[in-house]
Amino acid sequence: MTETLIIGGSSGMGFALAHALVAEGEDVTIVGRTMDRLAAARAELERAGSGRVCTMGADIGREEDVAGLFAGDRCVDHVVVTAADATGVYGPTAGLATTTARSLLDAKLLGAWLVGKHAAGKVTESLTFTSGINAYRPNGSNTIMAAANGALASLASGLAIEMAPVRVNVVSPGWVDTPIWNQLDMDKRAAFADLAKRLPARRIGVPDDIAQAFLALMRNRFITATVLHVDGGHRFA
Numbered sequence: 675m676t677e678t679l680i681i682g683g684s685s686g687m688g689f690a691l692a693h694a695l696v697a698e699g700e701d702v703t704i705v706g707r708t709m710d711r712l713a714a715a716r717a718e719l720e721r722a723g724s725g726r727v728c729t730m731g732a733d734i735g736r737e738e739d740v741a742g743l744f745a746g747d748r749c750v751d752h753v754v755v756t757a758a759d760a761t762g763v764y765g766p767t768a769g770l771a772t773t774t775a776r777s778l779l780d781a782k783l784l785g786a787w788l789v790g791k792h793a794a795g796k797v798t799e800s801l802t803f804t805s806g807i808n809a810y811r812p813n814g815s816n817t818i819m820a821a822a823n824g825a826l827a828s829l830a831s832g833l834a835i836e837m838a839p840v841r842v843n844v845v846s847p848g849w850v851d852t853p854i855w856n857q858l859d860m861d862k863r864a865a866f867a868d869l870a871k872r873l874p875a876r877r878i879g880v881p882d883d884i885a886q887a888f889l890a891l892m893r894n895r896f897i898t899a900t901v902l903h904v905d906g907g908h909r910f911a
């Protein structure tokens with residue numbers, strides 16, 4: 675029996691991981707900023723399996739919130755971070771508000787660093803971050819997200835040395851059909867159809883594709899300081 679803390683577990687890829695774990699009878703704690711969203715996710719997870727489901731409200735960009743996740747004597751086996759808010763972050767750099775860039779970096783990069791800082795000594799097996807394809811395929815409108823995602827690879831390898839024998843890795847997803855796309859001002863169906871034709875995998879990802887990659891990194895005890903690309907071949911499309 676394992677316990678996994680999933681920061682971002684109320685939606686998308688984090689929720690898919692929680693779903694896979696509770697279906698196997700494993701315990702999860704899902705974390706997000708919105709309590710209603712957490713409660714709805716918990717109810718759905720409790721119907722999906724026998725694992726215990728807990729919820730905790732926290733903003734990964736706030737140090738006091740992250741410290742609170744790891745307060746007390748409790749240890750967890752695995753921590754997975756999927757949290758990100760893409761609202762307003764895409765577009766040409768010259769037109770992007772600096773406050774928007776800072777809040778993206780606060781959550782996506784510094785938030786991951788805060789997790790490394792406060793999880794040390796409280797996580798026993800693995801810590802996994804989530805980056806993304808735009809670190810490897812910049813397109814002129816995703817530069818700040820690309821920078822945050824690219825830096826997560828270096829953060830993970832540094833923490834893998836510091837936190838050893840706890841293993842620290844990154845999953846880099848390609849395009850995956852999750853609610854994060856609702857934050858973007860675009861026709862996602864048309865964009866997905868267009869990309870799917872060009873991808874070597876000939877389809878867009880589903881959340882469980884990424885959940886299975888998290889599970890592989892959590893369970894393979896010889897993988898650390900690694901970026902696992904789960905992108906349908908998007909880097910080469």
Ligand SMILES: NC(=O)c1ccc[n+]([C@@H]2O[C@H](COP(=O)([O-])OP(=O)(O)OC[C@H]3O[C@@H](n4cnc5c(N)ncnc54)[C@H](OP(=O)(O)O)[C@@H]3O)[C@@H](O)[C@H]2O)c1
Binds near residue numbers: 682685808
């Ligand atoms: N979907 C894709 O195509 C894609 C592609 C490449 C990379 N990624 C990356 O994959 C990760 C997961 O994305 P997803 O598509 O699963 O997104 P999602 O469905 O929008 O889920 C994001 C989750 O993170 C939580 N969250 C957001 N900001 C947070 C914060 N500051 N503190 C704590 N929790 C926060 C959200 O809950 P609340 O809003 O309630 O806080 C939600 O549970 C992200 O890092 C994203 O950048 C996604």
